[in-house]
Amino acid sequence: MTAVREAIALPLLFLTVTLLGGLRIADRAALAPPPLFALVLSVLLLGLLVRCGAFAPLRLLHRSRPLLANVNGLIVVGALFLASAQAFNVATPESGLPRALFNLVFLVLLANTIAAAPDRLRMLRSLLVIFGSAFVVKFIVLAALSQPAETPATRALRILFEGITLGSVTQDVLHPATGYVAFFTLILYLFGLVLLPAADQTVSGGHDGRHRHSQPRALPARDLVDP
Amino acid sequence: MRNREGTVRAAGAGLAIGYAVFIGWLYIRQPQSVAEVRGGLSASFGTYRVDPQAFEEGLVFFRRDEFPAARAALERADPAQQDPRTQFYIAYSYYRQGWGRLYQDDALFAQGLETLTRAMARAPRGRIVVDDENLGMRSADELKAELEAGLRRDASDFNPLRIFRQRK
Numbered sequence: 001m002t003a004v005r006e007a008i009a010l011p012l013l014f015l016t017v018t019l020l021g022g023l024r025i026a027d028r029a030a031l032a033p034p035p036l037f038a039l040v041l042s043v044l045l046l047g048l049l050v051r052c053g054a055f056a057p058l059r060l061l062h063r064s065r066p067l068l069a070n071v072n073g074l075i076v077v078g079a080l081f082l083a084s085a086q087a088f089n090v091a092t093p094e095s096g097l098p099r100a101l102f103n104l105v106f107l108v109l110l111a112n113t114i115a116a117a118p119d120r121l122r123m124l125r126s127l128l129v130i131f132g133s134a135f136v137v138k139f140i141v142l143a144a145l146s147q148p149a150e151t152p153a154t155r156a157l158r159i160l161f162e163g164i165t166l167g168s169v170t171q172d173v174l175h176p177a178t179g180y181v182a183f184f185t186l187i188l189y190l191f192g193l194v195l196l197p198a199a200d201q202t203v204s205g206g207h208d209g210r211h212r213h214s215q216p217r218a219l220p221a222r223d224l225v226d227p
Numbered sequence: 228m229r230n231r232e233g234t235v236r237a238a239g240a241g242l243a244i245g246y247a248v249f250i251g252w253l254y255i256r257q258p259q260s261v262a263e264v265r266g267g268l269s270a271s272f273g274t275y276r277v278d279p280q281a282f283e284e285g286l287v288f289f290r291r292d293e294f295p296a297a298r299a300a301l302e303r304a305d306p307a308q309q310d311p312r313t314q315f316y317i318a319y320s321y322y323r324q325g326w327g328r329l330y331q332d333d334a335l336f337a338q339g340l341e342t343l344t345r346a347m348a349r350a351p352r353g354r355i356v357v358d359d360e361n362l363g364m365r366s367a368d369e370l371k372a373e374l375e376a377g378l379r380r381d382a383s384d385f386n387p388l389r390i391f392r393q394r395k
Contacts, residue, residue, distance in 0.1 A: 003232045003235045003236055003239075004235055004239075006236075006239075007235055007236045007238070007239025007240060007243075008235065008238070008239040008242060008243075011239065011242075011243035011246075012242065012243065012246060015243065015246050015247055015250060018250060019250045019253065022254065028259060029259055030257060031253055031254045031257055033254055068233060068236045068237060068240065069236060071236075071240050072236050072239055072240055075239075075240060075243045075244070075247075079243065079247070
């Protein structure tokens with residue numbers, strides 16, 4: 001991994017996700033910090049990334065690396081943690097039953113993926129599906145259910161729906177720009193995950209690549225010498 | 228080559244730390260416009276200044292009881308909402324416009340209270356005192372108490388002697 005990617009590209013990319021992940025535009029713009037549960041999910045996701053070889057922290061933080069390189073590595077890890085928390089924050093509904101359900105589903109999916117220990121590519125595909133599905137449900141399905149009704153018939157249906165669900169499903173109406181920012185944020189986050197320094201994939205058996213183990217790749221020579 | 232890499236790493240670390248601090252600042256201050264971001268950053272470095280001409284125009288409108296015009300001028304003078312004195316006058320204009328002998332305009336009082344609370348948060352130790360003999364209340368504490376009392380519902384609201392009170 002080049003110094004530019006490690007010292008500039010990855011930190012700025014993940015910090016931008018951290019910034020935009022909290023942006024909520026309604027009648028006022030607000031920046032929502034990550035809730036406590038998003039921090040828990042972020043820790044789990046970091047563990048998953050390491051376990052599946054999508055992220056090799058030893059390539060960023062190691063005693064054989066120069067101090068400045070380790071500082072860069074530490075910044076990447078910190079920014080990745082915050083960006084992951086904000087990625088969950090942006091993909092989770094703001095209130096009510098959907099929020100609780102999303103948090104539960106995220107937890108189960110992450111735990112399941114950790115247990116399955118897929119390889120890097122499958123894990124990244126899995127994350128794309130998780131965040132993509134959450135985005136569609138939050139910004140398309142729930143947003144449509146929460147829009148103000150325009151005709152008497154839709155208003156009656158809305159009242160009926162809110163009565164059945166005790167008002168626990170509908171969300172505060174956000175400006176459409178929030179959805180576009182969220183989409184860009186999640187794409188940026190997933191792109192950042194692809195750019196992370198990965199562990200080498202070594203095949204230990206079978207011909208179909210099902211028995212892969214992730215091993216941290218040897219540190220490149222330029223990372224071992226003082227700048 | 229190694230020097231160049233060291234420079235890139237040092238610059239990257241500085242850039243990332245600066246960006247992270249800026250993001251933290253944005254989350255704490257929650258600015259609503261680019262002008263507020265610019266003004267807030269200027270205030271952090273002690274270089275923020277209100278527009279004195281717009282401020283004077285605002286005061287002239289304020290003393291003529293032309294409150295919406297006064298607010299427009301004062302907001303132009305302090306677009307980043309960083310100057311406690313200007314924000315005090317804006318809050319005061321909401322109070323005077325919303326004040327009535329028989330009833331208060333709750334919406335205007337609430338806006339005044341919001342503006343004053345924000346101004347107090349930005350003032351040193353939350354203290355704002357304005358030396359202006361045309362004002363009945365010269366400190367933010369007095370104005371805040373008056374706005375809060377106006378928004379409160381209690382038995383004194385039905386006291387007929389209220390019609391004799393004076394606007395401050």
